[in-house]
Amino acid sequence: MKRIAVSPNVINRLPKYINCLERLKWKEVDRVSSAQLAEMLESTPSQVRQDFALFGNYGAQGYGYKTDYLLQEIKAVIGLNMTHNIAVIGVGSIGRALLEHIDFNRYNYRVCAAFDVDSDKIGSEIKGVEIYDINDLKSYMKMNKIDIAMLTVSPTVAKQVAAQLCDMGVRAIWNFTGEALGLPSDKILIQNVSFLDSLFTLTYRLENE
Amino acid sequence: MKRIAVSPNVINRLPKYINCLERLKWKEVDRVSSAQLAEMLESTPSQVRQDFALFGNYGAQGYGYKTDYLLQEIKAVIGLNMTHNIAVIGVGSIGRALLEHIDFNRYNYRVCAAFDVDSDKIGSEIKGVEIYDINDLKSYMKMNKIDIAMLTVSPTVAKQVAAQLCDMGVRAIWNFTGEALGLPSDKILIQNVSFLDSLFTLTYRLENE
DNA sequence: TAGATTGTTAATCGATTAACAATC
DNA sequence: TAGATTGTTAATCGATTAACAATC
Numbered sequence: 001m002k003r004i005a006v007s008p009n010v011i012n013r014l015p016k017y018i019n020c021l022e023r024l025k026w027k028e029v030d031r032v033s034s035a036q037l038a039e040m041l042e043s044t045p046s047q048v049r050q051d052f053a054l055f056g057n058y059g060a061q062g063y064g065y066k067t068d069y070l071l072q073e074i075k076a077v078i079g080l081n082m083t084h085n086i087a088v089i090g091v092g093s094i095g096r097a098l099l100e101h102i103d104f105n106r107y108n109y110r111v112c113a114a115f116d117v118d119s120d121k122i123g124s125e126i127k128g129v130e131i132y133d134i135n136d137l138k139s140y141m142k143m144n145k146i147d148i149a150m151l152t153v154s155p156t157v158a159k160q161v162a163a164q165l166c167d168m169g170v171r172a173i174w175n176f177t178g179e180a181l182g183l184p185s186d187k188i189l190i191q192n193v194s195f196l197d198s199l200f201t202l203t204y205r206l207e208n209e
Numbered sequence: 210m211k212r213i214a215v216s217p218n219v220i221n222r223l224p225k226y227i228n229c230l231e232r233l234k235w236k237e238v239d240r241v242s243s244a245q246l247a248e249m250l251e252s253t254p255s256q257v258r259q260d261f262a263l264f265g266n267y268g269a270q271g272y273g274y275k276t277d278y279l280l281q282e283i284k285a286v287i288g289l290n291m292t293h294n295i296a297v298i299g300v301g302s303i304g305r306a307l308l309e310h311i312d313f314n315r316y317n318y319r320v321c322a323a324f325d326v327d328s329d330k331i332g333s334e335i336k337g338v339e340i341y342d343i344n345d346l347k348s349y350m351k352m353n354k355i356d357i358a359m360l361t362v363s364p365t366v367a368k369q370v371a372a373q374l375c376d377m378g379v380r381a382i383w384n385f386t387g388e389a390l391g392l393p394s395d396k397i398l399i400q401n402v403s404f405l406d407s408l409f410t411l412t413y414r415l416e417n418e
Numbered sequence: 419t420a421g422a423t424t425g426t427t428a429a430t431c432g433a434t435t436a437a438c439a440a441t442c
Numbered sequence: 443t444a445g446a447t448t449g450t451t452a453a454t455c456g457a458t459t460a461a462c463a464a465t466c
Contacts, residue, residue: 007433011413015406019389033447045447046435053449061448062442078409079416093306100302102404109408148411172415174408180228189418191411195311195402197224199318199383200287202357202400204220206381207288209398216457242423254423255459262425270424271466 010051014078016041017051021071033064080107086174087146088114089161090153091121091131094176098152099126112144141168148172155179219260223287225250226260230280242273289316295383296355297323298370299362300330300340303385307361308335318357322349350377357381364388 020040024032034045034052041048052058052070055077059065075081086104088095091114104111115134116122122133132140149170153161158177165173165188172189175181181190229249233241243254243261250257261267261279264286268274284290295313297304300323313320324343325331331342341349358379362370367386374382374397381398384390390399 006417009433011410012406014413015403015409018409019406023389035447044435046437047433049447049449050434057449059448060442061440062446064447078413080409080412082416084412084415093302093309097302097306098404102408107405107409147415148408172411174411180232189411189414191407191414193402193404193407194224195307196316197221197228198400198402199311199357200224200227200289200316201220202381202383202398203289203293204223204287205398205400206293206356207291208215218457244423253459255461256457258424258426259458266425268424269466270464271422273423 006054010054013041013043013051014074017074018071018078018080021067021074024067025071030067031064032067032070034059036064075107083108083110084147085109085145086111086148086150087137087140088129088150088152089134089137089165090151091116091118091126092152092154095150095152096126098150098176099129109148112146113140115140137164138168141170146170148174150174150176151181152176215263219263222250222252222260223283226283227280227287227289230276230283233276234280239276240273241276241279243268245273284316292317292319293356294318294354295320295357295359296346296349297338297359297361298343298346298374299360300325300327300335301361301363304359304361305335307359307385308338321353321355324349346373347377350379355379357383359383359385360390361385 017037020037021032023040034048037043037048038045049059052065052074056073058070058073072081086109088099088111091099095114095116099111099114111127111129114126114129114131115137116131117134119133121131124131149165149172151158151162151165151173155177158175158179159181162173162175162181162183166183170188172191173181173183175190175192178194178196183190226246229246230241232249243257246252246257247254258268261274261283265282267279267282281290295318297308297320300308304323308320308323320336320338323335323338323340324346325340326343328342330340333340358374358381360367360371360374360382364386367384367388368390371382371384371390371392375392379397381400382390382392384399384401387403387405392399
């Protein structure tokens with residue numbers, strides 16, 4: 001795997017390739033061309049080949065790509081062959097829903113712990129993940145290696161909790177709060193999921209296209 | 210407001226402008242320059258001015274932009290001055306969480322109804338939204354104008370339900386199922402929200418940057 | 419008026435698409 | 443071998459950035 005600057009557009013297409021290739025694998029299609037993938041992704045054969053060529057030579061002239069091999073390679077490019085430990089910060093309805101909804105184990109993620117302020121929740125489990133007192137977060141983080149903090153606290157405390165996570169040395173926050181966390185990008189990686197942004201984009205397209 | 214082809218990149222920045230301008234309004238900053246906005250968005254003054262200029266002349270030379278006026282104009286560009294009716298299809302943990310979490314009314318969205326198969330849920334309310342039998346969906350859609358279907362059913366039935374919605378003439382689906390719905394883009398507008406895609410992007414950046 | 423900042427045109431940069439030799 | 447399809451280089455297209463006249 002080469003180590004180069006990859007544009008955000010390419011990075012955002014990588015999960016789409018995973019999705020396509022898994023659908024093909026499910027249908028037991030063990031061979032695929034850039035043209036077929038392009039059609040599935042509403043892209044072009046050129047772009048598909050350019051994207052893959054950034055990371056390696058995964059295909060064969062006159063043949064195409066082996067579905068499963070290509071899938072494994074793209075997974076490796078993203079880093080899905082490594083295990084990533086996740087902590088859930090805030091077990092409100094969103095945190096709970098994501099815990100129940102997402103198949104983390106399928107892609108080598110381990111949800112190690114969840115944290116909340118509510119004493120009614122502390123001590124209970126969701127999907128086998130124990131909920132701890134958020135006051136124990138700091139000591140937990142010292143004892144355990146957490147790669148990604150899934151931030152699902154209420155917007156009112158989002159910035160404050162995020163700053164604490166940053167101080168604790170967490171490397172990445174998956175931010176569902178809708179708040180701008182305002183942390184230095186050289187210290188911590190922030191991935192925002194904004195439902196409103198998505199709804200606004202939908203609305204623009206609905207009214208203007 | 211001009212009617213032109215606007216690139217996806219610009220469309221995706223519009224919600225970010227809304228967010229910035231609302232934060233400025235909250236801080237009672239009633240005047241803002243393209244340079245200030247660029248800093249907040251990690252963009253450039255040129256890009257900010259280019260973006261706005263696509264839709265109209267919202268600023269004044271030597272002065273900048275009036276925060277609230279610009280906010281109202283960008284909202285109008287997106288279509289947020291109109292009311293949009295939403296129906297929630299599937300009241301599992303995700304549907305429920307989004308209903309509780311998102312402040313729809315603030316941006317002129319009305320969640321008119323929710324639908325589910327579970328007889329325990331049918332007849333009850335969440336946040337003042339009544340849950341109806343999904344078998345009554347078709348007749349409901351005939352009687353009521355719904356702009357956006359929020360699809361939060363399980364992945365297993367996603368395609369089938371989406372096809373029904375399309376047949377019923379729904380113009381847009383906000384798709385949280387993680388499934389490719391496979392509907393013709395000239396018939397219906399699909400906005401996908403994929404948690405896994407977001408997590409994969411985060412992971413790539415974590416491991417490669 | 420002088421200073422500041424827009425709106426817009428021109429220049430640059432990067433991403434997408436096209437083309438084709440290599441080769442399975 | 444002939445046909446198909448990659449990997450890669452070159453051409454095109456579009457988006458971002460820079461520059462500056464207009465003007466508040």
